[in-house]
């Protein structure tokens with residue numbers, strides 16, 4: 001089943017105190033809960049080592065600043081290292097979630113990875129980004145979660161968010177890339193999409209170009225894939241009633257190259 005994982009032996013850190021995730025609590029009056037007013041990050045943990053922790057903390061700091069939310073990033077970093085040291089390596093500790101609430105709570109969790117299909121089927125869902133939240137990875141993800149749910153109700157795996165004017169944006173928790181005439185493209189950030197860290201890795205590794213794209217243009221592409229912390233590069237097999245040969249040759253190469261870049265950066269960080 002998709003959705004939030006169960007937290008059987010996952011750990012949490014609440015304002016620096018480590019405990020079982022199932023024991024973690026915050027006051028019910030926290031506006032992070034009542035209004036979705038807060039910011040978050042999800043970081044991949046490879047064999048106990050976080051990938052791109054600095055980029056995630058930098059985005060957390062930008063998100064919080066844009067939301068006018070105070071955050072002590074040095075304390076979050078210390079919490080993260082303490083939590084990961086307690087967690088060690090294991091299937092319940094493959095992701096690190098960081099949540100900063102308006103009530104001033106610093107919550108960190110280790111989580112298992114969600115099961116992902118090898119090839120994903122997307123349904124286009126009409127979506128308008130909330131402009132005032134540009135540059136904020138906010139806790140207000142109800143619309144993204146609903147888009148995924150609507151796609152699953154229609155028999156697909158995930159949503160592809162498309163504006164009312166037909167512009168392709170991203171998926172609810174991942175970026176989209178496509179291949180046209182042998183070249184790789186992704187929508188630009190000024191389409192009000194998230195500055196995805198995996199998207200930046202893919203662009204760096206492949207030289208992919210940023211280009212605005214309509215749904216019709218995307219349906220005419222040769223290949224497509226999603227990119228995110230949890231998926232790395234995930235081939236797209238279907239968008240609405242268009243089928244793609246997946247993984248296509250470019251996607252397969254990109255997935256290998258991105259995985260190699262991640263391995264190299266983890267190895268460099270361990271030296």
Ligand SMILES: Cc1ncc(COP(=O)(O)O)c(C=O)c1O
Nearest residue numbers: 173174175194196197198228229
């Ligand atoms: C809306 C959205 N787009 C893209 C992504 C992928 O970002 P990243 O590569 O930093 O995981 C996410 C991650 O959750 C997201 O929420």
